[in-house]
Amino acid sequence: MRTRFHQDLEQLTVMLEQMCLGDGNAIAMATDALLNADIEQAERAIDLCARVAAMGEECEESAVMLLALQAPVASELRRVVTALQLSGNLARMGGLCAHLAELVRRRHPEPVVPDSLRDTVARMGAAAVHMAGSAARVLATGDAEGAAGLDAEDDVMDGLHRDLLNAVLGPEFYDGAPTAVDLALLGRYYERFADHTVEVGRRTVFMATGAVLPE
Template sequence: MRTRFHEDLEQLANQLHTMCLRDRAAIAAATGGLLDADLEQCERAVDICQELDALRDQCEHTAVALLALQSPVAGELRKVVTAIQLVANLHRMGALTEHIADIARRRHPEPAVPESMRPIVARMGAAAVAMATGAAAVLASGDPDDAAQFEAQDDTMDGLHRELLTAVLADDEHSSKAVVVDVTLLGRYYERFADHTVEVGRRTIFMATGCTPEEWAAARHGEL
């Protein structure tokens, strides 16, 4: 019976990893479509986000079956419940990505981002792809040390977000109100995408150790 449980738990972990990889593919395609005014890349991003809906349902079905049929206890229960929370984070990353692609599609064939702000948005997109790549690696390894690195990466994204907002305010007289609104929203979507990768890291630490990230960090500091 426990062999079946651990097989199903591994299946759930693999499903979460797949979701995160699809998030990475989606944000890469959406960013490419946004910066290049490329409708095909935008449509690819939207298609991937729709795949994430099905993957979410599969993950939730697996998790519910584990809870209802396998009676997990202690650490096993922690892993299943945390996996359900991770599903929500990973699905939300896809939803935010779809919003990015939708802005690019709505403005097509015109670029959604003014030329002066494109370098900042490009860096935000690259940071989002890097964070999704790291989140997928952490989900595969379960390593709390790697999971703890997302806070610093999120600081980078927050700095880019502030830089973009400063550029929007400085360019307000030259851009239409619609463009200002779109770019402001884009910055928020990338920033929130990064926040969810941080949550993936935080939840991975709890799943692996049974401690909150703060408790785990304090214990690690005490060992040094």
């Protein structure tokens, strides 16, 4: 029975990793949709996010089942609890991708992102995709260095977010309040997505080692 239990635990981690890879794909698609005012790509991103949400529910059910049937203790208990919490973070990341894609839908056929800020948004998207990949690797390996690397990546994202807001709030922004509002929300979605990847890294390391990374 313990062998089956360990397989189930592994399976839980695999599900989290799959969710994280799904989030990475979803944010890549949402960014693509944003930069190209591509409504079909936006719809595909939204569909993918719904699948990630369904995986989150499945993951949660598996975790509760493991608690009920196996009553794990010590590091194994911590692992199941962490899976429960992370499935929330990973589902929320999908929700943020869906919000990005919904901006495209609402503005279509007009683009959300003015030409002057395409580069910044593209870089935010690339950073988010990379962070989702790093988080998936940390999930797969429990690698503490990878988790610390996510903190550094988050600093880059925060810098890009600041650049975006400064541009929107600066004297040379002529695209009007509606575009300013969309860009502020868009910036917030990317930033929150990145925060969740950091949280995934931090909690995974805690699960793997018991070590708490500094905030």
